[in-house]
Amino acid sequence: MKIAVTTPTGNVGRHVVAMLVRAGVRPRVLLRDPDRLAPEIRAEVDVARVDQFDADSVVAATRDIDSLFWVDPTTGSEDPLADYARATSSVIRAVTDNRIGRVVFQSSVGAEKRHGAGEIDGLAHTETALDDCDVHVTHLRCGYFFTNLELQLDALRAGTLQVVLPVDQAMAWVAPRDIAEVATTRLLSATWSGRCVQAVHGPVDLTWRDVADILTAATGRRIGVERITDNAMRTRLRQAGMTDGLVEAVLGMSTGLREDFVPEQRRTVQTSTPTTLAAWAYDHLRHRLVDAS
Template sequence: MQIAVTTPTGNVGHHLVPMLLRAGTRPRVLVRDPDRLPPGIRPHVEVAVADQFDTAQVVAATRGVDALYWVDPPVAGEDPLADHARATAAVVAAVEANAIGRVVFQSSVGAELRHGAGEIDGLAGTELGLDATAAAVTHLRCGFFFSNLLLELDAIRAGRVQVVLPLDHPMAWVAPRDIAEVAATRLLNPDWSGRVVQAVHGPEDLTWSGAAAVVSAATGVRLTVERVADEELREAMRSAGMSEAFADAVLGMSTGLREGFRPEQPRTAQTTTPTTLGAWSYETLRPLLAR
């Protein structure tokens, strides 16, 4: 079984690749810069250099692949949804040209809306593109990554994080390692077919107020969360150099899931994963805040 993994140094990928190695496989990893791979990993993987926005490169890099873990690459252009569309075109072409049998796609809670959820709309487009191929496809509808807090290190050190969601709004929070574990089981198991939506919800739904209390207890940093107006956060992002389209896409991931949204997949034993925010914060966040 030849498994290919995109973004192998990403939040999920850097957990997934070692899991596949421990399972006895030699995964193919698609990277733009092989030097970013950990030295201990590189001898045990097959390296394919490819830009995920480049259709020809992705097709070439996935020849002979039986199963593919696809993550839309980070977007950095003026129009993030256009970047997602380019990535979708590349993966669809690769799946069709190489007759890849199984694809596990890292999507998000909210992609079921299809429109109105900011950058998540780009993931919805990739879901639709993959669904139109002949491959068996699993969409991992992931909750809010614990690792998103790493983007707020300065704010956490200062003791205040700003959000646009109501502070009592519950949502699924999940550890990237747990997403990798779900992905690995899907990639290694050939006994599924068709279109599957697998939610990955973490151990419990958390409000921002509850999450702040957990982080405070785990790190020793007294953290409060403040709700701000949409326009205030948009202006802050624009002042930081984001394009208007990019700021709208980032903001939309919160505002689009704010009014009456409920995930398509309810929380069940199948969607619930074990790592708590407290354990992750103590292991990962606390040492970074101490620097």
């Protein structure tokens, strides 16, 4: 079985690569900068230098591939949805030209809305485009990544997380490693076919108030949560260097799921994964906050 992995140094992709290697597979990894690969993994993979926005390079890198783990690359441009469309064109060309049999696509809870969820709309576009291809595809509808908290280290050190969602609105939170485990089992399995949607919900839905309490216990720092206005969040994102178009796309991922949104897939034993936020925070956040004090 020949398997290709995109974003192999990302929060999910690096775990997918390691799991495939442990399973005895030598994956082909597609990335712009091979130097970002961990030294211990370089000898275990085949490297293809690829810009995922360049369809020709993606097609060339995925020749003879049986299964593909596709993650739309991140973008910091003024028009992120246009960038998602370019990346979608690349994967569709690769699947079509190379007759790739199976694709596991890292999508998101909210993609089922199709429109009105900011940057998640780009993932929805990739989903529908893959659905129109003659390919077996699994869309992983992932919850909110634990690792997104690493983007708020300054706020955590200051003791207050600021959000635009109601602080008592529960949603799925998930560890990227658990997403990788689901993706890898799908890549290695030949028992599924057609179009599949596999939600990846983490162990339990959490409110932002729950998150603050869990982080307080896990890190030993008192952390609270405050709901702020959409405009206040816009200002914060602009101050972080985001373009106006990216600000609206990022904000839309919250505001688009804020009212009257019900995920297409309910939580079940099949969608629940084991890693708790408390365990992850103890391992990944505690020392970073303590070291900064």
